[in-house]
Amino acid sequence: MSDSPIDTPILDLIANPDDDALRAALNDVHPFDVAQAVEELENAEIWAFLRRLGDPLNADVFSHLDLDHQAELVQEHAPEETAPLLERMAPDDRVDVLQAIDDELRERILARMTVSQRRVTERLAGYEEGTAGGVMSPEFAALPADLTVAEAIGLLRLQAPRKETIYDIFVIDDASRLIGVVGLKDLILASPKDRISEIMRAEVISIRADEDRNEAARKIREYDLLTLPVVQGDNRLVGLVTVDDVLDVTEEEATTDFHRMASVGNIQTDLLGASMSLLYRKRIPWLLVLVLMNVFSGAGIAYFEDTIAAAVALVFFLPLLIDSGGNAGSQSATLVVRSLATGETVLRDWLRLLRREVLIAGALGLTMGLAVSMLGFLRAGPDIALVVAVTMVLVVIVGSLIGMSLPFILTRLKMDPATASAPLVTSLADICGVLIYFSIATWWLGLQAA
Template sequence: IEQNDGEAMAILVNDMPAPDFAEFVREQALDLSHKLLSFLAIEQRARVFGYFQPEDQKALAEQMPQATLAELLTHMNSDERADLFNQLADNLKAQVMRLLAHNEREDLRLLASYAEGTAGALMSSDYVAVPARSTVAQAFEIIRATAPSAETVYDIYCIDHMGRLVGTVSLRQLILARKEARLEKVMATEVVTATVDEAQETVANLIAHYDLLALPIIDLGGRLVGIVTYDDAMDVAEQEATEDIHRGASVQPLDRGLSTSSLFAVYKSRVVWLVLLVFGNIFSGAGIAHFEDTIAAQVALVFFLPLLIGSGGNAGSQAATLIVRGLATGEVRMRDWFRLFGREVLIAAALGLTMALAIAPIGAIRGGEIIAMTVGLTMVTVVIFGSLAGLSLPFLLRRIGWDPATASAPLVTTLIDACGVLIYFGIATALLNLPAAT
């Protein structure tokens, strides 16, 4: 293949599944990519192209003759076509638009008009719609005619004369139905749908919840305008999970993957929270400075400082993470707060006691009985306080309309750290003054 053997290349590229080929091309130089793609039939080339990363698509598209690009766009799935088109430079958009057939042009205009992150931007217009008054036999004719270009032929959408969605029927049901039956007798009329302006997470959740192959998307008048298929829903779910995981470490969502993002994009996604957390930590510092006299009186206390405030923060970030994820998957609801708070009191008390028992002996060795008691009592208190704060923060954020995922582990840790300092030295001052007073 490296010997520029055209025939071998042609065999290779036509045997590879489209996603694998896309990955293979991603590793090659732009020139070789063009060459490899040219060995594919236009339909297969359009499929492979759909699997490329957006930035690779753009780079390849911009180097193509415009007629070739127009042909490629014509053969791509309507949703992938719109995504690619949206990326092109404005003058290229106008030029390519002129080369497209009327149908593709209108379709592209419609799909390109929806805002990023909505059902409209995610949907495909390659679905099978059949008038509800057709017979099963007529429906099969329409399916056969549209099968080559449709994204799925397994869910068939029944529409009325106004184009409004009135029911769905699966291909499985059609195969079992009598040929002369009318679709309106066979179809299910309770249809799960979403409107074009629905958020893409909601669309993905609906598809997962109802185990749908595809979710029909309607406009405000109830007319069917597109479908979102399960594979696009899986991609959205993965993207959302990645964003949630990144937010959990106070990284703001990246538009692209880590490897392909620019250095500045990665810097930007990380710097804001890091600087904010620096200022959050100033409170811990101020707390420590405030207790300088206590520290001077008992320097052994400093040994346990990172450990105690760290433990509160860790327990809190555990609690926050469990709640944030529970809210994201819908397993935890707002009204569960009170019940979960009660459970958390017990869990955190058990955690705090376990950790106090683990650390008290070391306290006794380094500073005697009073230090052991101070350290143990502080541990129980900071773990309970940290856990309850970590549990409640995501609920609070959602209540005021923020994304609960903003309660990232570092934010929770920083907030609890500052309180932990006060709790620690507060308890220490009280306990250490007590024997001094007698």
């Protein structure tokens, strides 16, 4: 059996000049699959294809194209053509596209939209990026509490075609304040004469529009929700966040965290689509910072030139020791950043984690120190073996504490804890490792550093 969603390749269908046959063939294919098939075409070919599809399939396919590709297509065509297409998209997807193009073109497109859609778009665009309001959809199903189930189903039947989802129906009062929620299943199973107020759940998990979108993701995950109502002011319902919105947020946040953990600036496109100059600009700042930081390691080594000259065998163990501290710190930083991101750990847990980390790092250091002392004894005798073993214990403890504490410090400073990247932690641990190693060696071997 073929893995393709349809027997005839989509690109072969596009070559068919019969528009009706094309639409009929693609009617049972998910728009995502169609979008993936045409992504590699030239922009002019994609736009011609979208024209042939007609409403509403063209908007569905366009919605599943890569955001950068959407922006290119919109910028290459007249607002008279793009405005109707964007109007047929989900409002939150439409806002994403409009925010990816220049201001002048955005205003020209908005001017050609209907008044109602323009107002919805401008209202959504007014929410700050990274908030629940910035990812919500305003297309929610809502009912007054005093309706009977029969009346509610009739009203819902009229609302449903224009709504994001109707699995959860929110209940509002005369001022549009959220007062309850009723599931579609509960509505169908209830007696037609029951009142919505009798079957709704009054305890509703919600989020304010100005709260962080990660909080929305957390609530949906922890409370097993399909939808999360978004409120503002005096609990007035303004939108909803769905599971698919959360998946997009989670993917974006994970990508951003991976970039930051590798000391790479935020890249708003995929790797293949990013230009060489963009990748250069996003990577060079942190690399330069890390180069400057590593100068301190070199300065530390230069300071202990006499110690190194007197015991050249110390140099053999230098990479092993400082890398071990950096590796231990990177492990700790990764665990803490992830724990902070998922909400498992908060700022007040720092002291508790500090005590645990000292014990864990101490045990790790002792184990690694014992292993490396054997190598030190065979390579350079008991004195060097003791210096190397003690240093290993200390650098692992110090590196681990740097990796554990740095994310908390950044969180306290209102910065993203993911900035406590592996290269940054490793560089700090390297500096400390050099100073610890040669200080112990100088003291134990009875040598005077320059």
